[in-house]
Amino acid sequence: MKILLKARFDGKNYCGWQVQKNGSSIQGQINKAAAEIYNTEIKVTGCSRTDSGVHALEYCFTIEPPENAPKIPFENLPSALNIKLNDDISVFEAKEVPDSFHARYSVKSKTYEYLIDNGFYKNPFMLNRAWHLKKHLDENIMEAAAKEFMGKYDFSAFMASGSDVSDTVRTVTNTEVLRKGDTVIFRVSADGFLYNMVRIMTGTLTEVSYGKISPEKIKEIILSGDRKKAGLTAPAYGLYLKNVLY
Amino acid sequence: MKILLKARFDGKNYCGWQVQKNGSSIQGQINKAAAEIYNTEIKVTGCSRTDSGVHALEYCFTIEPPENAPKIPFENLPSALNIKLNDDISVFEAKEVPDSFHARYSVKSKTYEYLIDNGFYKNPFMLNRAWHLKKHLDENIMEAAAKEFMGKYDFSAFMASGSDVSDTVRTVTNTEVLRKGDTVIFRVSADGFLYNMVRIMTGTLTEVSYGKISPEKIKEIILSGDRKKAGLTAPAYGLYLKNVLY
Numbered sequence: 001m002k003i004l005l006k007a008r009f010d011g012k013n014y015c016g017w018q019v020q021k022n023g024s025s026i027q028g029q030i031n032k033a034a035a036e037i038y039n040t041e042i043k044v045t046g047c048s049r050t051d052s053g054v055h056a057l058e059y060c061f062t063i064e065p066p067e068n069a070p071k072i073p074f075e076n077l078p079s080a081l082n083i084k085l086n087d088d089i090s091v092f093e094a095k096e097v098p099d100s101f102h103a104r105y106s107v108k109s110k111t112y113e114y115l116i117d118n119g120f121y122k123n124p125f126m127l128n129r130a131w132h133l134k135k136h137l138d139e140n141i142m143e144a145a146a147k148e149f150m151g152k153y154d155f156s157a158f159m160a161s162g163s164d165v166s167d168t169v170r171t172v173t174n175t176e177v178l179r180k181g182d183t184v185i186f187r188v189s190a191d192g193f194l195y196n197m198v199r200i201m202t203g204t205l206t207e208v209s210y211g212k213i214s215p216e217k218i219k220e221i222i223l224s225g226d227r228k229k230a231g232l233t234a235p236a237y238g239l240y241l242k243n244v245l246y
Numbered sequence: 247m248k249i250l251l252k253a254r255f256d257g258k259n260y261c262g263w264q265v266q267k268n269g270s271s272i273q274g275q276i277n278k279a280a281a282e283i284y285n286t287e288i289k290v291t292g293c294s295r296t297d298s299g300v301h302a303l304e305y306c307f308t309i310e311p312p313e314n315a316p317k318i319p320f321e322n323l324p325s326a327l328n329i330k331l332n333d334d335i336s337v338f339e340a341k342e343v344p345d346s347f348h349a350r351y352s353v354k355s356k357t358y359e360y361l362i363d364n365g366f367y368k369n370p371f372m373l374n375r376a377w378h379l380k381k382h383l384d385e386n387i388m389e390a391a392a393k394e395f396m397g398k399y400d401f402s403a404f405m406a407s408g409s410d411v412s413d414t415v416r417t418v419t420n421t422e423v424l425r426k427g428d429t430v431i432f433r434v435s436a437d438g439f440l441y442n443m444v445r446i447m448t449g450t451l452t453e454v455s456y457g458k459i460s461p462e463k464i465k466e467i468i469l470s471g472d473r474k475k476a477g478l479t480a481p482a483y484g485l486y487l488k489n490v491l492y
Contacts, residue, residue, distance in 0.1 A: 010370045055371075078367060092367040121324060121338040124256045125301075129371070 002064050002101060003074050005081075006093040011055045012128045012237065013088060018049045026050075026089060030061065033084035038069045045103040047244050048110065051196070053236040055129070057113070058243045062103045101246070109173060109245040111189040114202040115238045119182035130183065131202075131238035137184050137209045143177035145208040146186065148218035149201060150175055155194050156225040158204070160233065163195035170194065177205065187242065196233055204231030248347060249320050251327075252339040253305045258374045258483065259334060263296045263305070272296075272335060276307065279330035284315045291349040293490050294356065297442070299482040301375070303359070304489040308349045347492070355419060355491040357435040360448040361484050365428035376429065377448075377484035383430050383455045389423035391454040392432065394464035395447060396421055401440050402471040404450070406479065409441035416440065423451065433488065442479055450477030 007030075015023030019031070027046055034042040047060040065072075072080060078091040085091070115130035117123050122132045152171040159168060174189040186202050204221070207213045213221075213231060221229045253276075261269030265277070273292055280288035293306040311318075318326060324337040331337070361376035363369050368378045398417040405414060420435040432448050450467070453459045459467075459477060467475045 008370055010373070082367065087368060087373050088370045090367050090370045092365075119338075121328065121336050122333060124254055124334045124336050125375070127256070127333050 002062050002097050002099055003077065004060060004062050004095055004097045004101065004103070005077065005091050007056065007059045007061070007089060007091045009056050009059065009090070010088040010129075011050065011053050013086075015052045016050045016054060017046045017059070023052070026059070027061075029085055029089055030063075030081070033081045034063050034065075036084050037072065037080045038065050040066065040069055042066075042069075047103045047107055048193075048241070050241060051199075051236040051239070053128070054239045054241070055237075056241040059241055060103055060244045060246075062097065062101065106246050107192070107244055109189055109191055110193065111174075111187060111242040111244075112193065112198045113240045113242045114186040114188075114198055114234060115240065116184040116186075116202075116206070116234075117182060118179070118184045123182065126183070128237045131235050133206060135210065137206060139177050139179040139184050139209075141209050141215060142184070142186070142205045143175075145205055145215040145218050146175035146177050146188070146201075148215070149188065149222070153222050154225055155197060155222065157221050157227055157230045158197045158200045159194035159227065160196035160200065161227070165194065168194055170197070198239060199234045199236065200227075200230050200232075202234035202238070206234070207231035248308050248310050248343050248345055249323065250306060250308050250341055250343045250347065250349070251323065251337050253302065253307070253335060253337045255302050255305065255336070256334040256375075257296065257299050257301045259332075261298045262300060263292045263294070269298070272302075272305070273307075275331055275335055276309075276327070279327045280309050280311075282330050283318065283326045284311050286312065286315055288312075288315075293349045293353055294439075294487070296487060297445075297482040297485070299374070300485045300487070301483075302487040305487055306349055306353075306490045306492075308343065308347065352492050353438070353490055355435055355437055356439065357420075357433060357488040357490075358439065358444045359486045359488045360432040360434075360444055360480060361486065362430040362432075362448075362452070362480075363428060364425070364430045369428065372429070374483045377481050379452060381456065383452060385423050385425040385430050387455050387461060388430070388432070388451045389421075391451055391461040391464050392421035392423050392434070392447075394461070395434065395468070399468050400471055401443060401468065403467050403473055403476045404443045404446045405440035405473065406442035406446065407473070411440065414440055416443070444485060445480045445482065446473075446476050446478075448480035448484070452480070453477035 043064040074094045077094040081091045117126040117130035117132040156168045172190045176187040289310040320340045323340040327337045363372040363376040363378040418436045422433040
């Protein structure tokens with residue numbers, strides 16, 4: 001049996017989803033909680049890696065309890081897992097999926113959200129949850145520039161080194177930049193993302209607003225495939241995996 | 247010279263505003279920061295005590311640098327203090343006030359906000375910032391009951407013991423209960439509040455929604471002056487001082 005679960009997590013205290021030698025990971029916490037409730041090792045598969053400090057509003061993962069494991073009705077799984085998990089991880093949905101379903105390879109689209117705390121004075125409630133930039137950002141200029149990301153491109157210019165993917169073509173299906181009070185939000189949906197892609201896009205958009213990169217240059221930067229032409233990498237703690245479509 | 251400052255703070259790591267023998271206080275942090283930038287002890291006066299763990303969106307306090315202290319333009323004070331303060335306290339406004347102004351006694355009205363995380367599963371982003379109640383609350387019933395708090399009454403029934411105030415009459419000028427997604431918000435304005443008053447009001451409103459206290463009983467509870475007739479005290483970490491009017 002394969003069960004698809006959804007979780008929210010505050011990534012502050014974790015080295016990301018993926019189990020790492022050093023540091024506590026979300027997957028490590030889920031592995032442990034699942035093993036405790038089933039009293040045996042459970043295969044856990046996530047929808048994507050996330051960087052250290054990155055948050056999720058709706059992270060999807062599957063668990064595969066073996067045939068001989070205790071039968072737990074899947075609707076009881078979120079509460080059963082939450083009792084074992086730290087309070088900064090919360091499982092909120094569970095459903096059975098066919099064996100052919102794969103948490104990572106079956107993904108059709110993912111949406112990320114990046115939050116910028118754009119008040120002149122740092123908001124203590126956004127600490128570790130948004131990138132503080134005190135200089136005013138123009139969300140309309142950013143929105144116009146963000147539209148240039150839409151389409152099917154080789155996004156190598158928006159990929160950090162250290163990744164081993166061979167196919168760097170992705171299709172960005174939607175982008176949006178809006179302001180809610182002092183918070184500027186960048187949302188982007190695509191069939192997949194390269195390493196640090198949203199964080200480099202965010203950094204680039206802020207440089208467009210600050211006049212360091214002209215909005216007409218975005219397409220040129222994409223087509224150059226040159227990471228050095230894009231903007232800085234925004235910090236991990238402002239990034240949220242917003243949802244995943246299968 | 248007397249300067250009125252406004253600050254936001256996440257109260258999680260503090261024993262409240264007031265300096266205490268044990269534990270770190272917001273006032274203690276401000277005292278220390280002000281003394282460092284003026285290079286002398288500075289008198290700091292807050293608009294109210296707050297309980298351990300309580301937050302503020304707009305806490306007001308004055309500082310009184312002595313005549314011989316270095317002259318710092320008041321508009322530079324928020325940044326100067328913020329550099330010295332922890333990131334969970336943020337000063338965001340400063341203005342000169344007459345010597346006759348008193349941060350506490352000049353208050354005309356204060357508004358508090360209480361946040362309840364009313365999703366079935368705990369929201370990790372509301373940890374230490376909202377009271378989690380998984381059983382659904384009816385914000386309309388709570389709103390109707392909250393309106394009963396409005397007016398000038400002896401609110402002894404909504405005061406925790408351990409307070410030494412002699413006058414327990416307060417005038418509640420506005421109340422409001424609303425829902426934003428899974429968050430239920432209770433707002434209350436008054437000319438002043440008794441010890442734990444908002445937290446007991448909140449607890450009482452939840453018991454009204456859960457059918458333990460009938461909404462028509464609110465007035466009766468107020469008039470009884472009997473703390474035992476009111477509901478439970480909601481935890482401190484859901485409470486926010488929203489603003490202060492002078």
